[in-house]
Amino acid sequence: MSEERSFEVKLAKSGKVLTIPADKSIVEILYENDIHHPISCEQGICATCIVKVLEGEPDHRDSILTNDERNVNREFTPCCSRAFSDLIVLDI
Amino acid sequence: MIVNNAWYVAAWGDEITENPTPRRICNEPVVLYRTLDGQAVALQDSCCHRGAPLSLGTVIEKGIRCNYHGLIFGSDGACVEVPNQDMIPKKARVRNYPLVEKDQMLWIWIGDAEKADEKMIPDYPFHNDAVNWPHIHDMMPVKCHYLMLVDNLLDATHLAYVHPESVGGSAPSVHMVAKNALDATDNGITLSREMSNAPPPPVYNNCVPFPGMIDRWQEFEFIAPSFVIQYSGGVQNGEDRKTAGAPRFDMRIWHALTPETDTSCFYFWSTSNGHETDNPAATKKIDSEIRKALAEDKVMVEAQQLRINEFGEEWLVDNKADAPRVMARRAVSRLQQKQNPEA
Numbered sequence: 001m002s003e004e005r006s007f008e009v010k011l012a013k014s015g016k017v018l019t020i021p022a023d024k025s026i027v028e029i030l031y032e033n034d035i036h037h038p039i040s041c042e043q044g045i046c047a048t049c050i051v052k053v054l055e056g057e058p059d060h061r062d063s064i065l066t067n068d069e070r071n072v073n074r075e076f077t078p079c080c081s082r083a084f085s086d087l088i089v090l091d092i
Numbered sequence: 093m094i095v096n097n098a099w100y101v102a103a104w105g106d107e108i109t110e111n112p113t114p115r116r117i118c119n120e121p122v123v124l125y126r127t128l129d130g131q132a133v134a135l136q137d138s139c140c141h142r143g144a145p146l147s148l149g150t151v152i153e154k155g156i157r158c159n160y161h162g163l164i165f166g167s168d169g170a171c172v173e174v175p176n177q178d179m180i181p182k183k184a185r186v187r188n189y190p191l192v193e194k195d196q197m198l199w200i201w202i203g204d205a206e207k208a209d210e211k212m213i214p215d216y217p218f219h220n221d222a223v224n225w226p227h228i229h230d231m232m233p234v235k236c237h238y239l240m241l242v243d244n245l246l247d248a249t250h251l252a253y254v255h256p257e258s259v260g261g262s263a264p265s266v267h268m269v270a271k272n273a274l275d276a277t278d279n280g281i282t283l284s285r286e287m288s289n290a291p292p293p294p295v296y297n298n299c300v301p302f303p304g305m306i307d308r309w310q311e312f313e314f315i316a317p318s319f320v321i322q323y324s325g326g327v328q329n330g331e332d333r334k335t336a337g338a339p340r341f342d343m344r345i346w347h348a349l350t351p352e353t354d355t356s357c358f359y360f361w362s363t364s365n366g367h368e369t370d371n372p373a374a375t376k377k378i379d380s381e382i383r384k385a386l387a388e389d390k391v392m393v394e395a396q397q398l399r400i401n402e403f404g405e406e407w408l409v410d411n412k413a414d415a416p417r418v419m420a421r422r423a424v425s426r427l428q429q430k431q432n433p434e435a
Contacts, residue, residue, distance in 0.1 A: 046410035046418060047418055066276035
């Protein structure tokens with residue numbers, strides 16, 4: 001696996017922008033900012049954390065979303081997935 | 093979650109005779125029977141006169157007769173005779189459920205009858221192919237939510253723990269390191285596993301003695317809401333699965349889970365023998381071996397259901413092996429949304 005990169009997440013509901021460093025997941029940074037997004041398995045299996053991607057290019061790391069869910073519904077698991085674009089906007 | 097607008101197996105065709113059979117399906121009491129000319133019928137199991145179960149009734153030429161006060165109902169559920177009364181009220185009818193006989197099973201539709209499309213019934217032609225895939229079928233009531241058995245079927249990591257003496261029979265590591273392919277389909281998932289150079293599990297060895305290690309395969313197709321079509325087998329390690337002769341093991345299993353209530357279901361299964369097709373004893377042997385494994389699962393899932401009744405499911409934490417079952421459940425949710433868009 002190639003080295004992880006840092007990117008930014010914008011939370012659409014509050015407008016807040018958070019930087020996700022290479023060594024942390026989106027939900028870890030959410031928790032550090034007291035945003036308690038529901039999680040369970042933390043590896044893209046259980047579907048608990050699914051959110052919509054409003055903008056940006058997601059780098060899906062889950063094991064359960066179908067192509068339609070990814071491409072049409074723009075669903076995303078922030079527990080393990082990341083972004084190819086420098087900014088990704090999530091419906092949180 | 094029970095999807096009402098879907099086909100379920102109500103019974104094996106050969107289970108249902110002129111003697112009415114009561115069966116609760118998707119929480120609704122249903123009576124199943126055959127008319128004197130052999131047509132299978134499913135009606136609400138309650139007479140519209142005083143509510144008595146029609147399953148205590150008798151099938152006669154005119155229809156099914158309630159054995160409380162003698163009202164008779166035709167196959168469409170309409171009352172055709174009220175003893176000692178000329179007038180039959182228009183309201184005098186019981187619900188009729190769409191019922192289709194296909195691949196030796198009776199398929200019922202509990203939800204909105206106008207949505208019942210026969211083309212949605214999965215195909216399983218092996219039941220009709222006694223030459224190439226002789227089979228044995230049966231039904232077992234299980235006290236768990238029907239999707240818990242789907243979970244169980246799509247999860248291979250329990251094999252080594254629940255079934256060490258039957259279909260498991262390998263070290264847990266064999267099941268954990270199997271090569272897996274998991275894909276979503278329009279209406280479910282496909283899952284295949286290959287285990288090379290694995291010890292044959294007791295079931296395989298009891299049916300077909302293998303001299304050494306084998307290459308095993310398991311292919312599953314899940315079709316929402318509740319069907320799992322399985323093809324499993326093994327050949328000697330290093331042999332070509334497509335061409336290898338004896339010793340080889342070839343087995344198809346049909347699994348259909350029909351909700352009875354929110355915490356109980358009917359498990360309709362069949363085992364087909366593809367390696368010794370002209371030997372009825374071999375077909376019977378597979379059946380008796382798989383029956384053992386299903387009994388092992390039943391013990392675990394019924395005990396699991398009792399705990400889930402107590403503690404709920406919200407707090408449970410999925411692990412890596414849960415991906416197929418989570419995908420399957422998401423396919424069931426998609427079907428539910430498609431079939432009940434207003435809900």
